[in-house]
Amino acid sequence: MSVDEVDGVVVEDAGWEVDPGDEPGKAILATVGRQLKTWREARGMSAAEFGARTGYGEDMIRKLERGDRIPRPEFLDRADAVLDANGLVAEMRQDIAEVRYPKPIRDLAKLEGRAVEFCLYSNANIHGLLQTDEFSRALLQTWRPAYSPAEVERYAMARQSRRSVLEKSPTPEFSFIQEEVSLRRPIGGRMVLRRQLERLLEVGELPHVEIQVMPTECADHPGTAGRIALLKFEDGSAAGRMDGDFGGRPVTDPKRLRLLDLRYGIIRSKALTPAESRDFIEQLLGET
Template identity: 30%
Template sequence: MPGPKDLDPSSSPRALLGAELRHARERAGLSQEELGQRLFVSGSFIGQLEAGTRRMQPEYARLLDEVLGTGNFFQRHCRAAAKSKYPEHFAEAAEVETQAAAIREYAPLLVPGLLQTADYARAVCRAYQPTAPEDEIEKLVTARIERTRLLDDPTVPLLWAVIDEAALRRVTGGREVMAEALRHIVGLARRSRVIVQVLPFGAGAHASMEGSIKLMDFEDAPPLIYFESVGTGRLEDDPATVRHQRFTYELLTASALPPQKSLALIEGIAEDYLHEDHP
């Protein structure tokens, strides 16, 4: 019986690797749930690997080769499929984001990446890496702005962002940069491309004071949540965890200003930046 074929690096490595995983699993007579049990993951996780939604990590590649008897096929091709222009801790989340039907995000400290302008992104990247060469910063900025092209489609994905007032008030890159960044957000919202709410200081204590939230829903796969902290990040598909985070997000939207009042506040802060009235 023929084994998996070598992948064409000019094609989509993750998609091809996922297809080969499905063929190898079916040849072994295993369901997604059964294979997941042997790897101590869920059946839906195996489905996401096969669909190319999730990246195959080296530890899973090794186990798959052992369980499916594929030599070192998955280990050899895992590295090619994992190549990314994004920081390692965020690479998988950035790839998954492109396949999401809906993204709901709470940003407590900075403008969400999908809503950033190039100058704002440049200021953030430079703050993260103050001693990095300029060309490295520009690579990061280019990759971040390329992500925003997701919004070129007029309807998909749905992007619903709750932005803390603190993110709007923190002067990142200077007043002109902030004014441009906030006007960009307003423009997207006025064109009905995104839904934006501001969580004002006046809301007081709220359900997500300990960090950000990023929920992603898909047409044909279980939802995912992305957890991020300084230099680290992970995707989680545990249903109970996702349900809890979704409830937290719903509480945030209830505490935030309605969309129209949110846009009015953002526009007002942008004008303050331009006229140097920002406290």
């Protein structure tokens, strides 16, 4: 089995693990796998030969053809060249573009893609939509049980993909509230934190984005129960969740959504204003 390096992260195989409960994703992967096998056999190659020419072991090729692994885009490019498929195998990148991300993240990304307004309060870590790539990877590496390098890469890429909502057109409105502690914890080291703070200042300049800081000294607000995420859609509906309430599960019931909206409004009113927050982040940057 060969070893690849993707954005500086070493991975040891040609694909990611499939989420056991992801039935739609497994169906797509089964189709992609059958096509890979059909192309290979049409070229008269054994799995071992195909693996040798693409740089992977026979066992990994079998797993990919059974749909047991999610092929990496670069593997499909390599396979296309080996099979002389004129782009037809590489084109399957589109089929796995979403499947390569864990199903809960795909489901979240679909909701975020529909939202016209985001209300996001984070009390422990900088919100994923605001994270730099290196901060995301450093944060993921702190989780336990520890992720493998390939899993870290997979989740980091998923967050990177989700951040495209900040640039979509028409642009949604974003309200981020970050607890002060989340801006001080040097995840990945001081330089990684510095670049993360610079990213916050950059994103905060966007006309459709407001970033507010909740000072640690402000204890009288309902965010002490955990994170809040409230997504509002064009048709007037919404979806939200809060740690420690409703079992932490997403809710769409109007009564519960009004409760989340109320809590978020109180937190927003007690946080520093966007201008004050920018000054605060600049001060932290100077201290880091």
